[in-house]
Amino acid sequence: MKKGLPGLRALDHIGITAPDFDEAARFFEEVIGFEAFYEHGPFSSADTDMMKDMLNVHPRAEIRRVKHYRCAGGPNLELFEYASPDQRKEMPKNSDWGGHHLSIYVDDFDAAMAHLRAHNVRLMPGGGGPTIESGPEAGLRSCYFLTPWGLQMELISYPNGKGYEKNTKQRLWDPRRA
Numbered sequence: 001m002k003k004g005l006p007g008l009r010a011l012d013h014i015g016i017t018a019p020d021f022d023e024a025a026r027f028f029e030e031v032i033g034f035e036a037f038y039e040h041g042p043f044s045s046a047d048t049d050m051m052k053d054m055l056n057v058h059p060r061a062e063i064r065r066v067k068h069y070r071c072a073g074g075p076n077l078e079l080f081e082y083a084s085p086d087q088r089k090e091m092p093k094n095s096d097w098g099g100h101h102l103s104i105y106v107d108d109f110d111a112a113m114a115h116l117r118a119h120n121v122r123l124m125p126g127g128g129g130p131t132i133e134s135g136p137e138a139g140l141r142s143c144y145f146l147t148p149w150g151l152q153m154e155l156i157s158y159p160n161g162k163g164y165e166k167n168t169k170q171r172l173w174d175p176r177r178a
Helices: 021-032 050-055 109-118
Strands: 013-017 035-040 062-070 076-083 102-105 141-146 152-157
Touching: 021 035, 021 062, 021 076, 109 141, 109 152
Parallel strands: 013 076, 102 152
Antiparallel strands: 035 062, 062 076, 141 152
16 A cells, blocks of 8 residues: 555645735745735634634634745745734744744855845855765755744755765656756
8 A cells, every 4th residue: 555645746835924924025025036926814713713723723813914926846835924812923943843944946056145145135154155075965055044034944956966866766856947
């Protein structure tokens, strides 16, 4: 018997809640270049547990706005503006439970780094260095950076492939050919 979900095809989207919806929308559209394709909301319930039952949030939580973005050849991004009585207001680190980052593949790493610098994006020190020379990540260059509200993102490029690709055919989607 095959393991996993029947009919599994791809990662469809990633949802992110930002503290300032308009600031996040501007950043994703103007600095990163994601393409917005629709917006909707609000959603809430003043007298039922719909929000808790459907989304595992506080029953009085409100989704004020949602905006959907196409991210070139990768999964879509769903940007949320939430208000909730029990809302936590700190960004998780990668090392925290639920920690995460968004990684963006680019063809020209140096040009992308220059673009981020020109927009005063905070790049993590030590990032953007030389290409990794050996091991499964051979061929990779990357640099973590932070959005204006502190979301961790990563710029990544491996125009000639990664080392592990010499030993497996597991990678079906290739950002270099999307």
